[in-house]
Amino acid sequence: MSDAIATKRSKREARGPYGRVGTAINELDERLGIAKGGRTFLDKIFPDHWSFMLGEIALYSFVVLLATGVFLTLYYIPSSAIVTYKGSYLPLYGQHVTQAFASSVDLSFSVRAGLLMRQMHHWSCDIFVGAMVVHMARVFFTGAFRKPRETNWIVGLSLLILAIGNGFLGYSLPDDLVSGTGLRIAYSIMESIPLVGTYLGFFVFGGNFPGTSMIPRFFILHVLIVPLLIMGLVGAHLFLLVRQKHTQFPGPGRTENNVVGSPMFPVFMAKTTGFLFLVAGVVGLLGAFAQINPIWQFGPYDAARISYAVQPDWYMGFLDGALRIFPAWSFHSFGHTIPLEVTIPAVVLPGIIFNLAFAWPALERKFTGDNAIHHLLDRPSLRPKRTAAGAAVLAFLMILFIASSTDVIANFMHLSLSSVLWAMRILTFLVPLITYPVTYYLAKEMQHAPGSGKRKTTNVVSRSATGEYLAESAPAYDEDVHHELVAKTVPTFIEADLDSDNGVRKVPR
Amino acid sequence: MSENTSRTPVNLQSVRESDPHLQPAAKNPVVVERVIALNFIAAMLSFVGFLWAYIVNAQAWKLGATFGGGMTFLGIGLIAWGKYLMPRGPFVEERHVLASTQGERDAMSDAIVKRGGGVIQRRKFLGGLLGGSMALVGAASIWPLLRSLGPLPKGTLFHTDWRKGAFAVDQSGRRIHKNDLAVGSIVTVFPEGKQDTDNGQAVDQTVLIRLSNEHFTTQKGRESWGPHGYVAYSKLCTHLGCPVGLYEQQLQLLVCPCHQSMFDVTNGALPNFGPAPRPLPQLPLYIDSNGYIRAQSDFHEPVGPGFWERA
Numbered sequence: 001m002s003d004a005i006a007t008k009r010s011k012r013e014a015r016g017p018y019g020r021v022g023t024a025i026n027e028l029d030e031r032l033g034i035a036k037g038g039r040t041f042l043d044k045i046f047p048d049h050w051s052f053m054l055g056e057i058a059l060y061s062f063v064v065l066l067a068t069g070v071f072l073t074l075y076y077i078p079s080s081a082i083v084t085y086k087g088s089y090l091p092l093y094g095q096h097v098t099q100a101f102a103s104s105v106d107l108s109f110s111v112r113a114g115l116l117m118r119q120m121h122h123w124s125c126d127i128f129v130g131a132m133v134v135h136m137a138r139v140f141f142t143g144a145f146r147k148p149r150e151t152n153w154i155v156g157l158s159l160l161i162l163a164i165g166n167g168f169l170g171y172s173l174p175d176d177l178v179s180g181t182g183l184r185i186a187y188s189i190m191e192s193i194p195l196v197g198t199y200l201g202f203f204v205f206g207g208n209f210p211g212t213s214m215i216p217r218f219f220i221l222h223v224l225i226v227p228l229l230i231m232g233l234v235g236a237h238l239f240l241l242v243r244q245k246h247t248q249f250p251g252p253g254r255t256e257n258n259v260v261g262s263p264m265f266p267v268f269m270a271k272t273t274g275f276l277f278l279v280a281g282v283v284g285l286l287g288a289f290a291q292i293n294p295i296w297q298f299g300p301y302d303a304a305r306i307s308y309a310v311q312p313d314w315y316m317g318f319l320d321g322a323l324r325i326f327p328a329w330s331f332h333s334f335g336h337t338i339p340l341e342v343t344i345p346a347v348v349l350p351g352i353i354f355n356l357a358f359a360w361p362a363l364e365r366k367f368t369g370d371n372a373i374h375h376l377l378d379r380p381s382l383r384p385k386r387t388a389a390g391a392a393v394l395a396f397l398m399i400l401f402i403a404s405s406t407d408v409i410a411n412f413m414h415l416s417l418s419s420v421l422w423a424m425r426i427l428t429f430l431v432p433l434i435t436y437p438v439t440y441y442l443a444k445e446m447q448h449a450p451g452s453g454k455r456k457t458t459n460v461v462s463r464s465a466t467g468e469y470l471a472e473s474a475p476a477y478d479e480d481v482h483h484e485l486v487a488k489t490v491p492t493f494i495e496a497d498l499d500s501d502n503g504v505r506k507v508p509r
Numbered sequence: 510m511s512e513n514t515s516r517t518p519v520n521l522q523s524v525r526e527s528d529p530h531l532q533p534a535a536k537n538p539v540v541v542e543r544v545i546a547l548n549f550i551a552a553m554l555s556f557v558g559f560l561w562a563y564i565v566n567a568q569a570w571k572l573g574a575t576f577g578g579g580m581t582f583l584g585i586g587l588i589a590w591g592k593y594l595m596p597r598g599p600f601v602e603e604r605h606v607l608a609s610t611q612g613e614r615d616a617m618s619d620a621i622v623k624r625g626g627g628v629i630q631r632r633k634f635l636g637g638l639l640g641g642s643m644a645l646v647g648a649a650s651i652w653p654l655l656r657s658l659g660p661l662p663k664g665t666l667f668h669t670d671w672r673k674g675a676f677a678v679d680q681s682g683r684r685i686h687k688n689d690l691a692v693g694s695i696v697t698v699f700p701e702g703k704q705d706t707d708n709g710q711a712v713d714q715t716v717l718i719r720l721s722n723e724h725f726t727t728q729k730g731r732e733s734w735g736p737h738g739y740v741a742y743s744k745l746c747t748h749l750g751c752p753v754g755l756y757e758q759q760l761q762l763l764v765c766p767c768h769q770s771m772f773d774v775t776n777g778a779l780p781n782f783g784p785a786p787r788p789l790p791q792l793p794l795y796i797d798s799n800g801y802i803r804a805q806s807d808f809h810e811p812v813g814p815g816f817w818e819r820a
């Protein structure tokens with residue numbers, strides 16, 4: 001009896017003070033040498049500011065997309081072969097539909113939890129793209145894209161484009177009436193590109209619309225190729241993040257040479273894992289209570305029919321709006337046609353917007369002459385020009401988005417379609433033109449406003465001996481007072497006119 | 510001011526166990542702990558509910574509510590634990606300069622330029638051949654790769670399946686007789702035999718309208734195209750190819766639901782609103798001796814949206 005206890009104790013002692021964990025680490029480290037790097041990783045500091053959460057939302061909705069998407073692949077059949085629908089949704093019973101459509105309807109009615117998975121997949125897609133856009137806005141307005149992080153800005157933008165593209169591909173898979181209409185439009189947009197357009201359309205669709213290979217091709221792109229690209233780029237994005245470390249807002253003790261916040265283990269790990277659950281939970285609740293893409297109501301795709309509720313997913317709205325309000329300016333000459341009414345709003349416009357976004361870090365470096373390394377973030381009001389430019393572009397896109405429902409607005413406000421159309425055309429120019437100066441001067445004002453960038457303090461109410469009440473605001477928070485002192489860039493080294501080998505570091509600036 | 514020193518960031522590795530930075534952030538940890546515990550319990554109950562809902566094959570919303578609810582409780586609990594009950598910090602980590610010394614950079618450039626470049630310089634001819642082969646393998650494989658993806662457009666976009674004498678049939682394949690449509694009504698027609706094909710539905714689709722004769726403007730050269738008040742227009746919107754599926758009977762307008770282009774059917778389907786740049790192509794019709802509606806020929810111009818090769 002006491003012998004048994006003794007052996008137990010001596011065994012425990014033989015394991016050392018860290019027990020099984022210690023043993024495991026020892027064994028692993030002997031083979032892989034993980035201890036040093038592992039400790040650094042566990043100690044990695046993450047800034048506590050809420051805006052750093054936006055990227056996490058994007059990441060975790062992608063995780064939910066992967067999980068729900070794998071479930072869907074098990075039941076969805078990527079085939080345009082015609083079958084007679086014999087499933088449990090009676091209004092469609094006996095109709096001739098494609099296998100893709102039939103299997104998507106079956107997913108919604110016959111597969112247990114299938115409808116929930118479909119709706120969660122679709123909702124997480126919308127949240128994914130939305131979170132990316134907001135994440136990008138925070139990176140833009142705080143200047144987090146500046147040197148040395150230009151590469152990650154480009155990786156992030158590519159992720160946004162891939163996500164939008166994959167969302168569109170996924171939207172087409174159920175082969176319902178609305179998705180087919182979207183594809184028809186996408187085909188016509190390809191066709192509108194001068195010189196190569198018709199070839200592009202024929203090669204992508206395997207012939208004139210609707211072609212022969214749409215569903216199987218788009219399926220493999222949607223479930224394998226694009227997700228792999230996205231995963232690779234997400235990996236690159238996070239690798240660069242760890243290598244370059246986070247940016248941070250100026251604050252007490254925060255400099256260009258450090259990062260202040262919470263350690264990876266356990267604080268950040270707990271919060272971020274909780275966040276994964278929270279995102280999955282919210283997507284689950286949306287999937288439960290907010291119907292999305294009820295394909296059985298739209299019916300199967302039929303090229304000669306159309307639903308009046310043609311609405312693309314939200315992230316395509318700006319393109320649809322641009323196509324609606326652009327005038328009918330087709331160009332015909334020399335035996336050729338350039339459908340400018342399509343090419344400009346649907347090819348040139350997004351081309352300009354995305355290329356401008358890709359080039360922005362380089363443009364800003366060139367125009368400000370600021371080629372320094374930045375780890376401390378800008379308060380948006382301190383960079384009024386950048387902030388105003390970003391706000392103007394967002395306003396422009398927002399108006400185009402609103403323009404994608406001209407008919408709804410006309411109905412709702414009892415206006416004629418043509419007055420709404422003209423109003424949107426004018427607003428497309430007017431709103432950004434007003435947004436720029438307004439934002440610019442607001443930002444300037446905010447720079448000079450007393451207490452700008454500082455939190456409101458409480459009011460201290462006191463009662464004097466005579467019974468009079470006095471309200472005075474408490475002094476600013478300690479951390480806020482320090483702001484202006486620490487936000488300055490402190491040179492980290494002084495260039496010495498020495499050859500590099502003398503133990504003095506010479507870094508070109 | 511103790512508050513002040515405890516808000517100054519410290520290094521995680523050098524912090525002592527009694528340091529305020531390691532204290533939880535919550536003012537009242539006991540209360541927070543209870544709230545978190547409640548969240549975890551609610552999560553467990555939800556997951557049991559989810560399993561139950563799955564087993565009894567409950568509606569989707571019950572599955573979603575239990576699963577999503579459970580995940581939400583779990584997430585909130587865990588976030589609160591991390592935020593309020595774990596070391597409150599703030600901690601600081603030094604940022605090391607990523608850049609190497611100029612000497613290290615030069616060493617790398619040297620390796621590439623001298624070692625690599627030296628080899629090429631001595632064998633310029635071989636280098637040229639290597640570059641040539643690489644360029645050729647690229648050029649020689651790109652086109653086949655693309656070309657295998659689909660047929661060439663050639664003339665495909667310039668004609669439809671409508672032929673001289675083709676009967677106009679509806680979606681079920683029934684031929685349309687001149688007495689079939691009441692004045693003011695409309696039907697989608699296809700060339701006989703093509704109504705069930707992909708191309709028939711996507712490209713040949715045509716709207717047949719019986720107009721009252723009074724307000725009709727006949728376009729030059731199309732005097733014989735609309736017998737008996739029947740006119741036929743391609744159903745593909747000239748903007749982006751949506752089916753022009755809405756007929757405003759009072760205004761005699763065909764409306765495209767995609768971007769609200771409107772075409773005046775009494776006047777050669779000229780667009781009078783919206784982004785569509787061209788009228789809908791008109792199909793020349795005739796009525797045969799038995800009273801059936803047939804095509805005189807194919808459309809005289811490509812149907813649907815514009816493209817480069819179109820004149």
Ligand code: HEM
Pocket residue numbers: 065066068069070072073076104107118119121122125128162163164166167168169170171172173174222223224226227230292293
């Ligand atoms: C980049 C991330 C992704 C995005 C943005 C995305 C988006 C979408 C969207 C919007 C749909 C239409 C949903 C509906 O039926 O209502 C869809 C369908 C689908 N997705 Fe994804 N998805 C992504 C990743 C994946 C992955 C990784 C898989 C599988 C491994 C997948 C498998 C599927 C399948 C099978 C469908 C058809 C479901 C159906 O027709 O009911 N997706 N996707």
Ligand code: FES
Pocket residue numbers: 746747748749750751765766767768769770783784785
């Ligand atoms: S497709 Fe008809 S108006 Fe755009």
